[in-house]
Structures are given as C-alpha cells and as structure tokens.
Amino acid sequence: MNTAQSPVAERLESSAEVEAGLPEISVVMPCLNEADTLEICLRKALSAFEKHGIRGEVVVADNGSTDGSREIALRMGVRVVDVKLKGYGNALMGGIEAARGKYVLMGDADDSYDFQEIPKFVEQLRKGAELVQGCRLPSGGGTVSKGAMPWSHRWIGNPMFSFLARNWFGAPIHDVYCGMRGFTKTLYDRLNLRCTGMEFATEMVIKASLFRARIAEVPITLHKDGRVAHPPHLRTMRDGWRTLRFFMIYSPRWLFLIPGLFLMLLGLVGYGLAMPATKVLGVTLDAHTLLVASLAILCGYQAVLFALFTKLFAISEGLMPEDRRLKAFYRWVSLETGLLAGALAFLLGLMLIAAAVLQWHRANYGPLDYAHTMRWVIPGTTLAVLGFQTALGSFFISVLGMRRR
Numbered sequence: 480m481n482t483a484q485s486p487v488a489e490r491l492e493s494s495a496e497v498e499a500g501l502p503e504i505s506v507v508m509p510c511l512n513e514a515d516t517l518e519i520c521l522r523k524a525l526s527a528f529e530k531h532g533i534r535g536e537v538v539v540a541d542n543g544s545t546d547g548s549r550e551i552a553l554r555m556g557v558r559v560v561d562v563k564l565k566g567y568g569n570a571l572m573g574g575i576e577a578a579r580g581k582y583v584l585m586g587d588a589d590d591s592y593d594f595q596e597i598p599k600f601v602e603q604l605r606k607g608a609e610l611v612q613g614c615r616l617p618s619g620g621g622t623v624s625k626g627a628m629p630w631s632h633r634w635i636g637n638p639m640f641s642f643l644a645r646n647w648f649g650a651p652i653h654d655v656y657c658g659m660r661g662f663t664k665t666l667y668d669r670l671n672l673r674c675t676g677m678e679f680a681t682e683m684v685i686k687a688s689l690f691r692a693r694i695a696e697v698p699i700t701l702h703k704d705g706r707v708a709h710p711p712h713l714r715t716m717r718d719g720w721r722t723l724r725f726f727m728i729y730s731p732r733w734l735f736l737i738p739g740l741f742l743m744l745l746g747l748v749g750y751g752l753a754m755p756a757t758k759v760l761g762v763t764l765d766a767h768t769l770l771v772a773s774l775a776i777l778c779g780y781q782a783v784l785f786a787l788f789t790k791l792f793a794i795s796e797g798l799m800p801e802d803r804r805l806k807a808f809y810r811w812v813s814l815e816t817g818l819l820a821g822a823l824a825f826l827l828g829l830m831l832i833a834a835a836v837l838q839w840h841r842a843n844y845g846p847l848d849y850a851h852t853m854r855w856v857i858p859g860t861t862l863a864v865l866g867f868q869t870a871l872g873s874f875f876i877s878v879l880g881m882r883r884r
Contacts, residue, residue: 505578540574568679590705600661619653620698739782746776817873825866831859
C-alpha cells in the first residue's frame with residue numbers, strides 16, 4: 480500500500496490543482512451507440528457538480544458510435560475521447576488515461592446508474608479511500624429497481640462472484656459487477672490493468688484487493704436500462720464464463736494448489752490401502768488401485784508445481800504483489816536443493832525398479848507374481864517421475880525467480 484500523504488501535503492496538492500484549473504474528479508463514461516440515454520447521464524453528472532460544488536469534468540470515451548452519441552456529447556460541452564480499439568476495457572482505459580482529475584469515477588451511459596450519486600463517492604475518496612465500489616445489491620445496502628437486473632444476475636451470478644471475490648481475494652465488497660465506482664488516478668496507475676473486455680471491472684477489484692488498497696463501498700440504486708435502440712451489451716453465459724475464467728487465472732491457489740494437494744492426499748490414501756492389499760467393504764484394493772493412486776499423486780504434484788510457477792510469473796509481471804511466503808520459500812529452497820531432492824527421488828525410484836528386475840532375473844526372466852512385482856515397479860516409476868519433474872521444475876522456478884533490471 481502506498482504511504483498516505485500528510486494533511487499538509489494533501490492541502491498543498493489540492494491548492495496547486497485549483498490554481499492550475501484542474502478538476503478534482505473526472506467522470507468517465509464508455510460509450511458505444513448510447514444516443515438514447517447519453518444526454519440525460521451527462522445532465523445528471525453536470526448537475527451533481529454544480530449542486531455540490533465539485534470541481535469536475537466529464538469524459539466520454541467513444542468506442543466507435545454511429546448513432547450521433549459523439550455529437551450529443553460535444554453539444555453538451557463535455558470532452559470526447561475517440562477510442563479506436565474495441566472493447567469495454569479499452570474504452571475505459573482510453574477515457575481514464577485522458578482524465579485530468581485526481582479522482583476518477585466510471586459509470587455506464589445507459590442511465591442505469593444515477594450520476595447524481597457522485598457526491599457519495601467523492602466523500603469517501605476525500606476521506607482516503609483509493610477505490611470506492613458502488614453496491615446495487617441489498618446485501619450491501621443498495622437497491623435494484625424493478626426490471627433493472629435479470630433474476631439470474633441478481634440471485635445467482637452476482638452473489639456467487641461477489642462471494643468468491645470476498646473469500647478468494649479478500650475484497651470487502653458485496654457487488655463485484657457494479658460498474659459505477661470511483662478511484663484515485665494514482666491507484667489506477669499502480670494496478671497496471673490488462674483486461675480490454677468486460678473483465679476490466681472485476682480485474683480492478685481483484686488487483687486492488689491483492690495490492691491491499693484502501694477500499695470502501697457505498698450503496699447506490701440501479702435503475703432499468705433506458706436504451707430502446709438496442710439491447711444491453713452484456714451476454715449472461717459468455718460474460719459469466721469469462722468472469723469465472725478470470726477468477727481462476729488470478730487464483731492459482733484455487734485453480735492449481737488446493738486441487739493438487741487434494742489429489743496427492745487421495746493418492747497417498749490409495750497407497751496406504753493398496754500396498755497391504757486391504758479389503759474395504761469386501762473389495763480387495765490391489766495393484767490396480769496402486770496404479771490409479773500413482774496417477775493421482777503425479778497429477779496432483781504437477782498441479783502444485785503449476786501453482787508455484789503461476790504465482791512466480793504473476794509476481795514477476797506485476798500482476799500480483801510480492802508474497803512473503805515465497806520470499807521465505809526462496810530462502811530455504813534453491814536450485815541446488817531442488818536438484819538434490821529430485822536426484823534422490825529419481826535414484827530411489829530406479830532402485831525399486833532394479834529390485835523388480837532382480838526378481839525377474841531370479842525367475843529366469845519367466846512369469847512373475849504380478850501383484851507382488853508391481854508393488855515395486857509402480858512406486859519406483861512414480862518416484863522416478865516425481866524426481867524428474869522436481870529437477871526440471873527447479874530450473875524453471877529459478878528462471879522465474881530472476882528479477883528484471
């Protein structure tokens with residue numbers, strides 16, 4: 480988290496901004512053929528500035544409108560930024576980069592958000608919040624007007640993803656999908672957002688939480704979309720899957736680590752039951768069970784390695800903040816210790832396989848007791864593969880651990 484400025488420094492900065500004629504807040508509206516509702520959204524935003532004495536500007540990020548939206552914005556006297564790259568995230572990034580305010584508030588231009596609620600966000604930003612998330616759902620004090628949100632979004636999708644955001648990433652919010660939010664320009668620059676589509680909004684919440692930004696939430700009212708010329712841009716199944724995919728990509732713990740550890744645990748339980756040929760409910764768990772248990776261990780170990788690879792890559796690319804647990808990991812585990820552990824596991828595996836070959840030799844290379852011999856071959860093969868994976872993984876982790884100049 481950035482160190483908070485002193486009150487004196489903040490007052491000096493604000494005075495300099497006033498003297499320079501800079502706005503305190505920039506309202507950014509992404510726009511793609513919003514002629515039905517753009518003017519009323521602009522009037523509400525400008526009215527909020529005037530009524531509450533807020534130094535503000537409105538930036539319309541036009542994403543290629545052909546219905547006269549751009550002309551409406553110019554007639555209303557607000558700034559228009561032409562964003563040629565298509566996509567919700569691209570439009571917002573173009574508008575935010577052009578914003579001159581210390582704070583930025585983003586909101587859709589479909590009249591579903593009431594821009595007269597801007598003062599709520601400004602108040603929290605002035606108090607020191609770096610991200611102020613709007614909340615439309617009753618669980619966070621918000622209100623959803625009749626017909627404003629499909630039931631599947633209100634009762635299934637949004638609550639589920641908001642729950643995941645709170646429990647996977649520690650985001651203190653109840654409405655992860657709310658597109659009306661305020662944030663400091665400094666935080667936006669620090670987050671280095673990458674998503675160019677609908678995931679832009681969820682990426683902001685997740686990365687702000689991971690980077691320990693100061694997050695506040697304010698209740699707002701969601702109104703029914705005022706557009707009549709075309710339907711909403713959202714697509715329930717497509718955007719829901721894209722959000723889930725993004726959540727999993729940003730959480731190697733839940734995507735790789737926990738499933739991997741679970742598989743390894745199942746494999747070890749399988750070994751414990753199959754090695755002595757235990758009977759469970761009248762069923763004898765023998766060599767076939769041992770083979771399946773090895774498969775679980777190998778798949779689980781690979782998933783755990785992928786969790787580590789993904790985390791290291793994300794940190795090196797600035798997608799996630801530094802993790803003290805990984806720093807401790809590097810203090811105790813080096814390339815050399817990984818190679819040593821891998822070599823020992825590989826050699827032990829070869830020894831078990833050699834023991835099975837010796838049994839075969841004693842039988843003059845004839846038929847063997849399959850169940851007995853495979854109790855040497857399967858663990859030996861499994862250990863050899865684990866050792867080989869550990870050695871290669873150690874080299875890869877060392878590469879990922881290198882810092883760029």
